[in-house]
Amino acid sequence: MKIYNSLTRRKEEFIPLEAGKVKMYACGITVSGEAHVGHGFQALLYDIFRKFLEKQGYEVTYARNYTDVDDKIIARSRETGIPADVYAKQMIEKINAVMRKMNVDEPTIWLKATENMDNIIRFVEELVASGHAYAAENGDVYFDVDTFPAYGQLSGRSKEDMLDGVRVENDERKKNPYDFALWKAAKEGEISWPSPWGRGRPGWHIECSAMNRAAFGDQIDIHGGGRDLIFPHHENEIAQTEALTGKRFVRYWTHNGLIKVNGQKMSKSLGNSLMLEDLLEKYSDEAIKFALLSKGYRGDINITDNLFPEAEEHLVRFYTLIAAAERAFPDEQGGDEEIDRAFDAAMSDDFNTALALSELYARFRDVSRRLAAKDPAARRMTNQIRKTYSLLGLFRKDAEVYLAGYAKAEEIAPEIKEIAEERQRARAAKDWKKSDELRDRLRSLGYLIRDGKDGYTLEKI
Numbered sequence: 001m002k003i004y005n006s007l008t009r010r011k012e013e014f015i016p017l018e019a020g021k022v023k024m025y026a027c028g029i030t031v032s033g034e035a036h037v038g039h040g041f042q043a044l045l046y047d048i049f050r051k052f053l054e055k056q057g058y059e060v061t062y063a064r065n066y067t068d069v070d071d072k073i074i075a076r077s078r079e080t081g082i083p084a085d086v087y088a089k090q091m092i093e094k095i096n097a098v099m100r101k102m103n104v105d106e107p108t109i110w111l112k113a114t115e116n117m118d119n120i121i122r123f124v125e126e127l128v129a130s131g132h133a134y135a136a137e138n139g140d141v142y143f144d145v146d147t148f149p150a151y152g153q154l155s156g157r158s159k160e161d162m163l164d165g166v167r168v169e170n171d172e173r174k175k176n177p178y179d180f181a182l183w184k185a186a187k188e189g190e191i192s193w194p195s196p197w198g199r200g201r202p203g204w205h206i207e208c209s210a211m212n213r214a215a216f217g218d219q220i221d222i223h224g225g226g227r228d229l230i231f232p233h234h235e236n237e238i239a240q241t242e243a244l245t246g247k248r249f250v251r252y253w254t255h256n257g258l259i260k261v262n263g264q265k266m267s268k269s270l271g272n273s274l275m276l277e278d279l280l281e282k283y284s285d286e287a288i289k290f291a292l293l294s295k296g297y298r299g300d301i302n303i304t305d306n307l308f309p310e311a312e313e314h315l316v317r318f319y320t321l322i323a324a325a326e327r328a329f330p331d332e333q334g335g336d337e338e339i340d341r342a343f344d345a346a347m348s349d350d351f352n353t354a355l356a357l358s359e360l361y362a363r364f365r366d367v368s369r370r371l372a373a374k375d376p377a378a379r380r381m382t383n384q385i386r387k388t389y390s391l392l393g394l395f396r397k398d399a400e401v402y403l404a405g406y407a408k409a410e411e412i413a414p415e416i417k418e419i420a421e422e423r424q425r426a427r428a429a430k431d432w433k434k435s436d437e438l439r440d441r442l443r444s445l446g447y448l449i450r451d452g453k454d455g456y457t458l459e460k461i
Contacts, residue, residue: 001056001348003222004298006230006253007154011350016221017251022053022060023216026107027208027225027233031091032072035098037303038226038259038266040276041292043104044393045256045351046224048293050107051391052347063215064107066092068114070204074190084191085114098277101455102285103393109215113207116214117193120202123210123244124182124195132243136173139185139198145178148239154253155231162232180236182206205236212249213241223250227257227298257300266303274303281421281455284402287312289393293353315394316406318360321367322382323399328371329379336377336384339363343388353392360385416442420449420458427451 002011016022026046029039043064050062067073068088077084113120124141127133132147145151145159152158162178181203186192192199202210212220218241225234234253241249259266259274266273279288291311295301339359346355363385370378386395423438442449442458450457 002350003252003254004350005251006255007250012252014252016058017219020057020059022058022222023063023220024050024053024060024222025063025065025208025212025216025220025224027229028065028067029095030067030070030072030204031088031095032070032076034091035095035276036259036266037274037276037279037288037292039095040099040102040104040279040288041259041301042224042226042256043099044102044289044292045297047104047107048353048392049222049224049254049351051105052351055344055391056348061109061216062107063109063111063212065111065113065208065211066095067204067207068092068112069191069201070113077191088114098280101280102276102288103396111211111215113202113211116207116211117202119214120206120210121183121193121195123206123213123240124202126244127182127240130244132240133182134175135183135197138173139183139195139200140173140181141183141197142174142179143182143236143240143243144175145180145239146176148243150242151239152235154235154238157231157235180205180232182240205233206240208233209237209241212237218245218247218249220250222252222254224254224256227255230255256297257295260300260302262304263302278421279308281424282417283308283312284315284397284405286394286397286402287315290315290357293392294357296354297351312406316403318364318395319397319399319402321364321371321378322386322395323403324371325367325379325382326399328374329376332376332379332383334380334383335387336381339381339384340388343391356389356392360389416445416447416458419445420447420456423449424456 001014003014004011024046026042028043029035046062046064050060053060066088069084073088074084077087080087082090124133127143128135128141131144133141133143135141152162155162159176159178183195183197183206184200184203185197186199186201190201192201212223223234223237238249261274287308288311291307292301294311342359343356346352346359349355363381367378367381370381389395419438419442423435423442426432426434426438439449447458
């Protein structure tokens with residue numbers, strides 16, 4: 001099995017620190033807002049990494065974090081008037097709910113910055129004591145980049161280039177402009193914790209290093225996140241962790257590509273962020289997964305207007321053949337080992353979901369031919385496809401139910417669905433009056449809306 005290592009910039013044979021066991025950490029969401037499609041992709045991806053490693057016989061401990069205190073969260077707290085800790089908790093509840101709709105499994109360990117404050121402060125104290133960090137007069141604490149000669153190894157940047165990639169603050173308090181904050185002195189009205197340097201809160205980068213060390217010790221096998229985290233976040237994690245321990249922090253650095261919308265990077269500033277909740281109202285979770293996994297995870301994904309509808313159409317064709325095989329051979333229980341072997345071969349080459357999914361088109365053409373020949377091997381093939389590809393979150397649904405749901409969705413006009421979605425937004429905002437008005441409007445147009453734990457359904461009256 002080979003994994004592309006962002007640090008060495010090549011594929012490497014996977015050899016864990018401890019035989020048969022894997023320690024894996026993925027940077028989760030900073031909960032300054034709700035989950036967008038990029039968050040969903042990254043959560044899906046590392047869930048798949050974990051499951052495939054387990055399929056290969058490894059015992060995997062997978063940790064994922066929520067950054068629940070940082071500058072963005074404090075800014076949102078000021079905007080909304082909701083205390084930062086309360087705001088973060090509310091966002092985590094919303095994000096957890098949408099990830100359940102996405103059918104992404106929980107990690108082995110959930111980590112939150114606010115629940116690891118003692119570990120974070122202890123880590124900073126040790127860096128100061130070892131000479132790798134220093135405290136400013138106002139109570140800020142900075143990492144001294146010059147004490148770590150290997151700084152820049154992950155991103156390949158020089159110190160001069162680094163200044164173009166980060167916002168430099170409080171230069172007069174730093175020894176060098178590229179030094180970064182480990183602890184930030186509290187400003188008036190901000191959430192804070194007591195520390196040896198006065199009340200304050202952690203810098204973003206130190207949170208992951210401290211939580212990693214608390215969960216796993218000095219070293220881990222796999223560390224992941226989006227490519228946008230390589231610098232400065234992961235670069236700084238390496239520096240502060242390896243400066244403290246003197247050991248190689250991570251054996252395999254993995255980074256997924258970015259989400260683009262019609263060729264532009266997805267961002268709040270451009271107003272093109274695709275909220276995961278909105279996508280799940282329009283498409284099945286399996287269609288979203290199929291679309292996102294059809295590209296190699298290290299490349300960028302360009303979301304066009306046709307990406308998810310086309311993925312849904314592919315799945316409808318596949319589920320149609322599954323349903324036909326299940327009706328034709330209801331008692332056939334066998335599988336097809338060749339399908340599983342080909343899947344494992346694709347995934348063993350740096351988790352190549354794109355290759356694994358490309359195999360399906362030929363497999364289902366074979367299923368169609370065997371159905372025409374009344375060959376029970378058709379059912380054995382679909383049995384195996386269901387079992388094998390469930391690891392990617394696909395083909396887990398009852399085929400007849402999936403097809404019926406798709407057909408029902410296709411019958412509903414877009415303008416009717418938009419009214420239903422507007423009602424969902426009103427319900428989320430607890431605007432019950434507007435919600436009732438929109439429900440009555442739908443009824444007047446001939447549709448009954450039913451609310452459920454996973455959203456809503458529309459039925460013609």
